[in-house]
Amino acid sequence: MNLSSSRSIFALGLGLLCLQVPLRAAVSRGFNQLLDSVVRIDVREVTFEEGSRRFSAGIGSGVILSADGLILTNAHVASPRAVEINITLASLEVVGAKLIGWDHWTDLALLRLNLDEVQRRGLKFTHAELGNSDKLLAGDTVFAVGTPYGLTRTVTRGIISNTSRPFEDLTGVDGYETGSFNTWLQTDAAINPGNSGGPLVTEDGKIVGINSRGYIGADNLAFAIPSSTAQRIVEGLVRNGAVTRSYVGLRPGPLRDLEGFYALALNIGVLINSVDPGSPAARAGLRGGDILLAINGQKVDGRFPEQLPPIQNLIANQPVGSALKLSVKRGTDTRDYTVVTEKLESRVGEEWALEKWGLSVRKVSRSYARENQLSDDTGVLVIGVQPGFPADVAGLSRGDVIMKINQQPVGSLVVMKAAYAEYEAKPAPTLLEALRSRRVSLYILKP
Amino acid sequence: MKFYSCLLLTLSLAAGRLPGAADIPALWAERVKSVVAVEFYVETETDRQPGLSYGTVVDNNGTIILPSAAVDPRVSPDQLKDFKVHLAGETASVPGRYLGQDNLTGWHFVRVDAKLVPGLTPITAFAAKDGASAPGPALAEEVWGIGLRNKDEDFIPYIMVARIGLLQSLPQRSAIALHEIAAPGLPVFNRDGVLLGLATSSFGQSYLQFSRPDRGGSPVILVNVEESSVFHLAEEVLPYLGRVPKNVSGRPLAWLGAYGLEPVDPEVAQFMKLDSQGAVVISEVLEGSPAEKAGLKDRDIIVALDGRPLPRLKPGSVVVSYIDRELAKRVPGDLLAVTVMRGTERSEVKVELGDEPKLIREAGRKYFDRLGLTVREFVYGDAVALRVKSGESTGVVAHFVKPNSPVAIAGLHADDWIKEIDGVEVKTFDVAVNKLAAIESDRDRSEFVILASRGGETAVLRVKLK
Numbered sequence: 034m035n036l037s038s039s040r041s042i043f044a045l046g047l048g049l050l051c052l053q054v055p056l057r058a059a060v061s062r063g064f065n066q067l068l069d070s071v072v073r074i075d076v077r078e079v080t081f082e083e084g085s086r087r088f089s090a091g092i093g094s095g096v097i098l099s100a101d102g103l104i105l106t107n108a109h110v111a112s113p114r115a116v117e118i119n120i121t122l123a124s125l126e127v128v129g130a131k132l133i134g135w136d137h138w139t140d141l142a143l144l145r146l147n148l149d150e151v152q153r154r155g156l157k158f159t160h161a162e163l164g165n166s167d168k169l170l171a172g173d174t175v176f177a178v179g180t181p182y183g184l185t186r187t188v189t190r191g192i193i194s195n196t197s198r199p200f201e202d203l204t205g206v207d208g209y210e211t212g213s214f215n216t217w218l219q220t221d222a223a224i225n226p227g228n229s230g231g232p233l234v235t236e237d238g239k240i241v242g243i244n245s246r247g248y249i250g251a252d253n254l255a256f257a258i259p260s261s262t263a264q265r266i267v268e269g270l271v272r273n274g275a276v277t278r279s280y281v282g283l284r285p286g287p288l289r290d291l292e293g294f295y296a297l298a299l300n301i302g303v304l305i306n307s308v309d310p311g312s313p314a315a316r317a318g319l320r321g322g323d324i325l326l327a328i329n330g331q332k333v334d335g336r337f338p339e340q341l342p343p344i345q346n347l348i349a350n351q352p353v354g355s356a357l358k359l360s361v362k363r364g365t366d367t368r369d370y371t372v373v374t375e376k377l378e379s380r381v382g383e384e385w386a387l388e389k390w391g392l393s394v395r396k397v398s399r400s401y402a403r404e405n406q407l408s409d410d411t412g413v414l415v416i417g418v419q420p421g422f423p424a425d426v427a428g429l430s431r432g433d434v435i436m437k438i439n440q441q442p443v444g445s446l447v448v449m450k451a452a453y454a455e456y457e458a459k460p461a462p463t464l465l466e467a468l469r470s471r472r473v474s475l476y477i478l479k480p
Numbered sequence: 481m482k483f484y485s486c487l488l489l490t491l492s493l494a495a496g497r498l499p500g501a502a503d504i505p506a507l508w509a510e511r512v513k514s515v516v517a518v519e520f521y522v523e524t525e526t527d528r529q530p531g532l533s534y535g536t537v538v539d540n541n542g543t544i545i546l547p548s549a550a551v552d553p554r555v556s557p558d559q560l561k562d563f564k565v566h567l568a569g570e571t572a573s574v575p576g577r578y579l580g581q582d583n584l585t586g587w588h589f590v591r592v593d594a595k596l597v598p599g600l601t602p603i604t605a606f607a608a609k610d611g612a613s614a615p616g617p618a619l620a621e622e623v624w625g626i627g628l629r630n631k632d633e634d635f636i637p638y639i640m641v642a643r644i645g646l647l648q649s650l651p652q653r654s655a656i657a658l659h660e661i662a663a664p665g666l667p668v669f670n671r672d673g674v675l676l677g678l679a680t681s682s683f684g685q686s687y688l689q690f691s692r693p694d695r696g697g698s699p700v701i702l703v704n705v706e707e708s709s710v711f712h713l714a715e716e717v718l719p720y721l722g723r724v725p726k727n728v729s730g731r732p733l734a735w736l737g738a739y740g741l742e743p744v745d746p747e748v749a750q751f752m753k754l755d756s757q758g759a760v761v762i763s764e765v766l767e768g769s770p771a772e773k774a775g776l777k778d779r780d781i782i783v784a785l786d787g788r789p790l791p792r793l794k795p796g797s798v799v800v801s802y803i804d805r806e807l808a809k810r811v812p813g814d815l816l817a818v819t820v821m822r823g824t825e826r827s828e829v830k831v832e833l834g835d836e837p838k839l840i841r842e843a844g845r846k847y848f849d850r851l852g853l854t855v856r857e858f859v860y861g862d863a864v865a866l867r868v869k870s871g872e873s874t875g876v877v878a879h880f881v882k883p884n885s886p887v888a889i890a891g892l893h894a895d896d897w898i899k900e901i902d903g904v905e906v907k908t909f910d911v912a913v914n915k916l917a918a919i920e921s922d923r924d925r926s927e928f929v930i931l932a933s934r935g936g937e938t939a940v941l942r943v944k945l946k
Contacts, residue, residue, distance in 0.1 A: 284937065291942060294903075294929055307938040321938030322900055322931040364903055406867050406936055428745065440823070462751055466779070472740040473763040473779060475748040 063238030064176075068188070070097040070161040071231060073121035073180040074106055074130075074144070078114040081384040084391035084419030088116070094179030094231030095120070095144065096240060097160040098267065102146030104130060105267060106230030107245050108137040109206045111144055120146060121185060122158050134270035137209035137379065138278070139262055140245045142230075143270040161232065163267075164239025166218060166259035169193050177222040177244050177255075179231025191222030191253065198256060199338045205246075209381050214278070214346040216339060217256040218242045224255035233257040278349035279374035281357065282312020283319065285345065287338045295324050295362065302326050302362065303335030303344055309403050317372045319361060326367065327360040349377060380404065384416065385446055387453045389460075390478050391422020396446050397434060405434075412436045412443050412468070427476040429467060436473075437466035456480075504624070507673035508639060513537075513601040515626050515666050516544055517566040517635040518576060518590055522552070523559050525847045525854055525880050534628050534663045535565075535590065536678060538604065538721040542597040544576070545721070547665035548586030549681045556841040557581075557728040565592045567599055568628055568637040580725030583733055584808035589724050603667055606675040607718055616713045617644050617655055617676050624669055625662025625679060627707055640707065651793055651802040652716040654680070660707035668711045675718075677711040733836035734810040736818075737769020738762040739864060741803060743796040744781060752781075752821070758790035758799035759783050759821070766864060774831040777822060784819035787828075807833070837861070845879055846913045848920045851943070852885015853878060855898065855916065857909040866897060866933075875899040876912040878932070890943040892932055899938065900931035919945075 074093045079086055093110030097103070104120065111118055111132055118130045128150050135142035151158070173193045181187050197216035205211035220233060224247045233242035242257030269276040286306035292299055303325040308315045325333060333344050351357060353376045358369050382396030394413040402410045415433040418425040429435075435443055438452045456463055460480030467474055514537045522529045533550035537543070544565065551560065563576035574596045579589035592600070617623055621644050628635045642657035655668075655677065662668050662679035670676055686699040740763025749755045760782045765771045783789060785806050793799050810816060812835040819828045837860035844857040856879035863870040878896045881888050892898075898906060901919075906912045919928050926946040931938055 286940060291929070291940070294927070294942070304940055306940055310936055321933070322903060322940050404936070427747070464748070464751060468763075471763060472742050473761050474742045475744055475761060477745075477747045477751050479747070 061237050064234070064236065065238070066159050067096075067161045067232065067234050067238035067240070068178065068186070069123040069159045071095070071123070071178045071186060072097060072104060073183075073185045074104070074110055074230060075119040075121070075127075076111055076115045077117040078112065079116050080114065081386040081393040081395075081416065083417040084386060084393050084422055084424060085388050086386045092180055092183050092227050093229045094227065094244070096178075096230075096232040096243075097146070097158055098163070099160050102130075102148050102151065102158070103133070103160075103267070103271070104144040104146065105232075105240075105243060105263060106142050106144060107206075107243065108135045108140045108142045108209070108211075109245075110230040111135065111142045112137070112207060114207075118144060120144070122156060123186070124156065124158075125185075126154070126156050128154075128156060134274035134276075136266050136270065136276045137206040137211055138213060138276070138377075139215055139258055139266050140206050140211050141243060141258060141263055141266045141270075143267060161234070161238060161240055163260045163264055164235060164237075164241045166196075166241045166261045169196050169218065169241055169259075171195055174236060175220055175222055175233050175241065176236075177220070177224050177228055177231060177233050177257075179224075179228035179244060181223075181225035181227040183227055187228075189223040191220050193218060194221050194254075195219035196259075197339050199342055200256060201342075203380070209379050212342070214342055214349050215258065215262040216342050217245070218259050220244075220255050220257060221253035222255065223253060228255075277353060278377035279351040279353050279355065280312070280377035281348055281359075281372050281374050282309035282314040283307075283325065283348070284309070285325070285335055285341050287341065288324075288336050296365070297324065297362070300334045300336060301332055303333050303341070305361075309400075310406075311403060313372045313375055314359075314370075317359075317370045319359070319370060319372070322363070324362040325359055326362055329358050330360075348374070382414075383446055385450065387424075387449065389422075389457060390424045390453070391419030392424035392429065393417040394435065394446070394449060407434065407468075413446060413449055415467070423478040423480070424476075427465070427478055428474075429465070429476055430469075433467040433469050435465055435467045437464075439464055502671045502673065504639075504671070507669070510601065511606060511667070511669060511673065512568045512626060512637045513599065514603045514606070515568050515628065515637065516592070516600070517568070517628050517631070518544065518546060518550075519562075519564045519566070519573065519631070520578070521561045522555050523561045525849075526882060528561070531560075532631070533588075534665045536665060536667055537600045537602050539602050540597065542592040542594065542600060543579075543724060544590045544592060545585075545587040545665070545678075546590060547678075547681060548581070548588070549664065550588050551581070554841070556845070563590055565590070565596060566631075566635050567596070568626075569634055571634050578728065580728040581730045582720070582723045582725055583730050584805060585720045585723060587720075587723075603675060604718070604721065606667070606669065606673060607714060608674050616647065616653065616715065617670060619644055619647065622671065623655075623657065623661065623676055624671075625711070626666045627660075627663040628666070630706075642709065649791070649793055649798070651791070651798050651805060653713040654716075655711055655713060656683070657709045657711075660704060660709050661711065662708060663706060664708045675714050677713040678717050679708040679711045681705075681710075682708040683710055729839075729842050731836075732811050734807050734812050734814060734833040735770060735836040736807055736816070736831060736833060737766040737771040738776065738782075739764040739766050741782075741800045743799050745796055746792075754781075754783060754821075756789075756792065757783065758792045758796070758802070760790065760799055760803060762820075767870060770831050770834040771818075774818075774829045776818065776820065776829055776831070780820040780822050782818055782820055783826070784817075784828075786817050787819070812836075844909050846916075847880070848916050849882075850920045850945070851887050851916060852882035853887045853892065853916070854880035855909070855912050858897070862897070866936075874905060874907045875933075876906055876909055886943045886945055887930070887941075890930070890941040891939070892930060892941055892943075893934065896932040896934050898930055898932050900929075902928050903931075 072095045074095045095104040095106035120130045129147040130144040133143040177189045198219045201212040228244045232240040244257045247255035284307040286304045288304045305323045307321045357372050380400040382398040384395045386393040395416050397412045399410045412434040463478040465476040518535045520531045533546045535544040535546045564573040565576040566573045574593040576590045576592045624641045642661045645658045646656040668676045684701040684703045688699045742761045744759040762780045765776050814833050816831045843859045847854040855876040863873045881894045930941045
């Protein structure tokens, strides 16, 4: 029933398209070259849900950036969980690729084509160039190219709807944080599932964004990572396979029109809404309600939400372990605080499945521990149990934090894996201690 | 001698042959004088919620007990207003006075106006002559209890009859009947009219609803709040009827300071060779508590109190209530010997029980109507919940936030922790009250700023007053 109705909509849609006068596409040489550099990406990845190791498949888009086969896509298309990546070139030939690195904060990932295979099979590909997203204006015409719903090499057209949309999501990229350090391009070019990772380009075929997300159910509200951000991330990923950022633990909020209350000149200062407990900023004595006036002497202006990601980025770009001089106003006093940055960590720790127990776990990260007011990052979080398996039978459930196994504190996944290996070699009852919203319970995993 | 034994035999035979011999209507007429309906109001910042409960008369002074569920535990005693007591089947009511809640039994005590007392019969009049040692009901025995209809039917009493299906320690000795046997808080009798116990709050019954559209849907749990199938036996009721609270707060309250008691599950107990008894893990020993002073540690496993091993109760979670009751039976200053397992070592710790720190329901509160906010004194329980050291805790708690009020529009939620007002740290409740009172009365003020904390994160909220 559903199928037939969707078919009729499809037919109606096609009919309408036939009636329309064909629009003249932008057919510059650059645009054609761009079209030939867009690829379809098929990813098989491992998941550790429900207490077992499982595989899932997804389709996304990407764009070839260089003659040596670098492909830019989204972090939510290709992540370190990927076990197999296949690229469909413009020639429709399929080639393997490897992940060079990812950066979920900006939702970008970098792949490299299997050049040996390309050479062996005599395949050809072209690459596109990154343009300058900083020069975009709202209203500029842009095209999205990608693989919506698996429809390879689909071009849609729209305009830039907004050049700097702030948008932060703490679980936006498969449970990982995104959007704290960049603003997004907003476009009304049609972007659907499968467009992810494909380029947003100007009429001359220059990449100004990487299409990433859209509001489900809304009409043509889609977002892309600006090429100016992508440029920096690509460089970092090529160089180190990862982008390292600094963390101090400040959570800014827009100052808007609180200048009067804080007795500030207009357009200066960032309101510190919150300071993460135990973070470098908290240890230095900063607290919620403080006003940050300058970082290392550079004045900051965080009046509006749009201005906050660049300020966060300014801190993130400092080398890890560097001492920042933060000028802070509290009440009528202004003084400098020295804060030594830490390496920024995701709240999502390493995951694993202990399959005979039917238990999947994730290492408790420092930031998960902070968010959940755990005393430190000891322990592993239960992210799934398989019904009928020992962990489920013992009474463990998703959200529990395993603190000890056979009386050993679980400081890392290694401890869990070692206890599991012992169990696999010689199954015996295994004692676990776990926290469930601060309450301690004991569990026995029985063979 | 011969004659007497012969007579006894005859009597018992008669009882056996004629089970309906007892004159239930006559017993009924006497015993409905022991039950009342109690109406009251819970007065909040913006409205008055009516409350209704059923109660049992316990003495000749007009003292009535209501089951613990009669009043929401978050309600402070000073919010309880206008108690009115109705005799079963009577439209008219007389005023009553709220005396407080007993910590051990959970009962709320109410005393009725003297003029109603002559019409009441205390439930003790129907207790077995040898009191608490009377044998309880037998399995499958048919028993009866009293229910009351609603106010629109003048609280007419009616009878419920059922057989006993299960006798269990929860941890109080309790009987579970095969269906509803009395309204919660009202008495249950045997066929001779002897008091067997008081009905507690109802149990949920699970039903599988086959017409539900979702496949494999879980059962629907239905709870009959007006009638219950469970009652505590007379031995769990009669000894405690005299526990009339000395004040509405129910103090003195003994305090141990062991937080998050979790039962050790039977398989784990077996693994630890504790399978013949109950055991409970202490999740956290609270800062500054008697437990901490006595040297108890987080993760200690309690195995005995005053040398008596914890009983193995079913379900396992009941053993936590057992410990709570053991504490409630004691008063501050009492010594309690707690035997714990720490790793594989067993040791006994003597704890001098303390006085329970001020509870949320006892905390100072003040409502500011124009701001739309009730602030509440920050108490020890808040420090525990927020994981801050009680010495470091300042500020007040947003106890109530009026919908669409200035503070609600600014983004304040109930239970937010207010740390600063207008950029100045709020050190005490009085400071907060004075500051907010000044803001509220200043008609020229157009805004003020709150620093509030929620879930460990703070936010600056700007409250617009104009």
